Amino acid sequence: MTRFVLRRVLQGMFSILGASVIIFVVTRLSGDPVVLMLPPEAPEAMVSQMRERLGLDLPIWQQYFMFLSDAVTGDFGNSYRWEMPVLELIRERLPATIYLASAALVFSLMLSIPFGVLSAVWRGSWFDRFAKGVAMLGQAMPNFWVGLLLIIVFAIGLEWLPAYGADTPKHVILPAIALGWYPVAAQTRIVRSAMLDVLDSDYIRMGRSVGVPEGVLIWKYAFRNAAVPLVTMMGVYFASMLGGAFVVEVVFAWPGLGRTVVEALFARDFPVVQAGVLFAALMFVAANLVVDLSYGLIDPRIRNDR
Amino acid sequence: MSLIEPIEPAAALEVRNLVTELRLRRGTLRPVDGVSFSVAKGQTLGIVGESGSGKSMTCLSLLRLLPRPGGRIAGGEVVVAGTDLTKLSDRELARDWRGRRISMVTQDPMSSLNPVYTIGDQVGAPLRYHRIARTRSDARARAAEALGKVRIPSPEARLHDYPHQFSGGMRQRVVSAMAIACAPEVMIADEPTSSLDVTIQVKMMDLYRQIQEETGVAIVLITHDMGVAASICDRIAVMYAGRIVEQGPAKELFRNPAHPYTQSLLSAIPKLGEKRKRLYALGGQPPSLTAMPKGCRFAPRCALADAKCHASYPGETNLGAGHRTNCWRVAEGGAPHAA
Numbered sequence: 001m002t003r004f005v006l007r008r009v010l011q012g013m014f015s016i017l018g019a020s021v022i023i024f025v026v027t028r029l030s031g032d033p034v035v036l037m038l039p040p041e042a043p044e045a046m047v048s049q050m051r052e053r054l055g056l057d058l059p060i061w062q063q064y065f066m067f068l069s070d071a072v073t074g075d076f077g078n079s080y081r082w083e084m085p086v087l088e089l090i091r092e093r094l095p096a097t098i099y100l101a102s103a104a105l106v107f108s109l110m111l112s113i114p115f116g117v118l119s120a121v122w123r124g125s126w127f128d129r130f131a132k133g134v135a136m137l138g139q140a141m142p143n144f145w146v147g148l149l150l151i152i153v154f155a156i157g158l159e160w161l162p163a164y165g166a167d168t169p170k171h172v173i174l175p176a177i178a179l180g181w182y183p184v185a186a187q188t189r190i191v192r193s194a195m196l197d198v199l200d201s202d203y204i205r206m207g208r209s210v211g212v213p214e215g216v217l218i219w220k221y222a223f224r225n226a227a228v229p230l231v232t233m234m235g236v237y238f239a240s241m242l243g244g245a246f247v248v249e250v251v252f253a254w255p256g257l258g259r260t261v262v263e264a265l266f267a268r269d270f271p272v273v274q275a276g277v278l279f280a281a282l283m284f285v286a287a288n289l290v291v292d293l294s295y296g297l298i299d300p301r302i303r304n305d306r
Numbered sequence: 307m308s309l310i311e312p313i314e315p316a317a318a319l320e321v322r323n324l325v326t327e328l329r330l331r332r333g334t335l336r337p338v339d340g341v342s343f344s345v346a347k348g349q350t351l352g353i354v355g356e357s358g359s360g361k362s363m364t365c366l367s368l369l370r371l372l373p374r375p376g377g378r379i380a381g382g383e384v385v386v387a388g389t390d391l392t393k394l395s396d397r398e399l400a401r402d403w404r405g406r407r408i409s410m411v412t413q414d415p416m417s418s419l420n421p422v423y424t425i426g427d428q429v430g431a432p433l434r435y436h437r438i439a440r441t442r443s444d445a446r447a448r449a450a451e452a453l454g455k456v457r458i459p460s461p462e463a464r465l466h467d468y469p470h471q472f473s474g475g476m477r478q479r480v481v482s483a484m485a486i487a488c489a490p491e492v493m494i495a496d497e498p499t500s501s502l503d504v505t506i507q508v509k510m511m512d513l514y515r516q517i518q519e520e521t522g523v524a525i526v527l528i529t530h531d532m533g534v535a536a537s538i539c540d541r542i543a544v545m546y547a548g549r550i551v552e553q554g555p556a557k558e559l560f561r562n563p564a565h566p567y568t569q570s571l572l573s574a575i576p577k578l579g580e581k582r583k584r585l586y587a588l589g590g591q592p593p594s595l596t597a598m599p600k601g602c603r604f605a606p607r608c609a610l611a612d613a614k615c616h617a618s619y620p621g622e623t624n625l626g627a628g629h630r631t632n633c634w635r636v637a638e639g640g641a642p643h644a645a
């Protein structure tokens with residue numbers, strides 16, 4: 001078990017390192033931040049002085065190692081735009097993103113679990129087709145589009161829910177739907193096919209043969225087994241929620257890390273982009289690790305084997 | 307000399323003219339086509355026959371556990387304690403009958419237990435849902451008792467274990483404990499030991515006998531091992547292509563098999579000292595469900611078949627003492643002997 005955890009942690013560190021290299025190179029390909037920071041009529045000398053101050057005159061590999069050696073001590077530099085330590089900016093914005101991604105994941109599970117389970121129980125029925133339709137709709141529409149539709153219908157049209165900001169618990173509903181609808185199709189498919197297998201199994205028939213009620217058979221005996229592949233994918237879903245949050249946060253003016261990074265990208269605020277992506281990668285890895293460790297809670301066979 | 311046959315003891319289970327259909331995309335099959343038998347309290351009926359003859363489908367029909375969608379009982383009655391189970395709703399059947407008064411053990415002990423729940427939970431389930439145990443701790447105590455009945459060592463300690471921590475033989479005992487936990491009147495055992503070692507098979511069969519002596523449960527035992535059938539069963543029914551072709555008291559049936567199919571089954575049993583063989587010295591294949599012969603279903607493989615056999619199905623001939631068979635040669639008098 002310890003060996004397994006260690007291996008996963010090491011793998012995760014390599015992923016994060018890889019992500020940091022890629023984003024470092026990409027940001028520098030996006031253009032020169034100094035051009036945006038100074039007025040167009042600024043003299044050449046001022047521009048090069050600014051570059052020097054930010055360390056942008058050095059070769060890229062040297063910049064990278066400086067960034068890395070600072071980063072391991074927890075220093076991500078200052079935002080060009082906000083003139084404040086990047087770490088502080090992230091600490092301020094990250095919780096809102098995690099909150100939104102969690103709410104979106106909960107929403108997706110609230111749909112996909114009943115959809116998947118009941119589609120399997122009533123395979124080939126109108127419900128099976130209905131659930132598939134609703135799930136596919138979410139997958140077919142890009143999430144900014146879903147976000148706009150939700151705003152038009154529920155915020156502007158019906159005036160049921162707020163569209164912008166994050167002041168009350170109600171504010172998270174529309175962005176969570178916009179973000180959480182997309183993975184419903186994949187999750188429903190996983191639950192449905194796992195349930196189909198399990199419902200046909202000998203142990204469900206055995207349970208039925210001793211008089212266990214159908215509801216208990218489905219939601220307790222079968223679902224606990226069918227949940228294993230879903231839980232396996234949970235880290236991936238949570239990570240994709242974090243990724244998707246970048247766009248949805250912009251649409252709903254959600255004060256999270258995603259919107260901060262997108263804005264920073266347009267402003268060529270390199271330190272913020274780098275640190276933001278690094279944190280997203282970190283959360284991705286952490287989410288997967290937690291999931292790996294949690295299988296054991298569901299499936300006793302894994303608990304004992306490792 | 308008495309003209310009156312001995313009265314058979316009261317039946318715990320009586321099956322009359324059971325017909326089971328499977329509706330598949332390519333058409334409707336009838337794996338069970340007019341099966342009748344009964345089992346008395348405290349007795350064991352063995353059902354024997356080649357694989358594919360409809361034994362498992364018969365078992366599943368008794369508890370209405372047929373594959374869904376597609377499987378259904380198309381006719382007949384399954385009577386336990388005066389109630390026809392085929393007429394009950396699914397809810398009634400689950401609430402008052404399955405596991406409570408009639409239960410089932412199937413072939414594969416490896417897959418019959420839920421991998422993510424403890425043995426205590428699973429053996430306790432019938433006790434809780436049938437309200438025999440009112441509390442969790444009562445269910446545990448009674449589950450341990452049931453595990454003790456099937457001779458699992460230190461049952462209390464094993465309540466918290468998971469199925470993967472048991473050997474195949476022990477799992478089959480756990481499954482049997484689930485089946486007998488509520489002391490049902492009827493237990494169906496569909497080849498309960500065929501996936502186990504021979505020595506374990508013998509132990510399981512002894513165990514079923516002991517449980518039967520203690521509780522008086524009527525057992526329907528499916529087996530393709532004629533040796534097992536001879537050693538444990540009070541009565542034997544021989545199934546062929548969805549129908550029972552001969553049934554009677556075990557001793558009588560082994561001594562005087564009337565149906566040519568039964569005779570060929572018995573001639574395939576190894577004599578003492580001979581190396582053990584599986585059933586079957588009989589040539590050819592049983593008929594396909596999609597192309598059933600119009601007359602006797604055994605006719606294509608029967609050495610005694612004539613035009614009449616091919617033309618129409620033989621009615622039942624009563625040979626006395628509950629020994630019955632469906633064969634034109636027997637009906638015409640004179641025991642056939644070809645095998």
Ligand SMILES: Nc1ncnc2c1ncn2[C@@H]1O[C@H](COP(=O)(O)OP(=O)(O)O)[C@@H](O)[C@H]1O
Nearest residue numbers: 328337356357358359360361362363364373595
């Ligand atoms: N799910 C199914 N779909 C189609 N045919 C089936 C199915 N289950 C059983 N059968 C057919 O029903 C017949 C009886 O099978 P079964 O009751 O399992 O036989 P046995 O238990 O005597 O070996 C066989 O011909 C088998 O092919």
Ligand code: SF4
Nearest residue numbers: 602605608615633634
């Ligand atoms: S009825 Fe005819 S074909 Fe069928 S078993 Fe008897 S003799 Fe053979």
Ligand SMILES: [Mg+2]
Nearest residue numbers: 361362496497
């Ligand atoms: Mg079978």
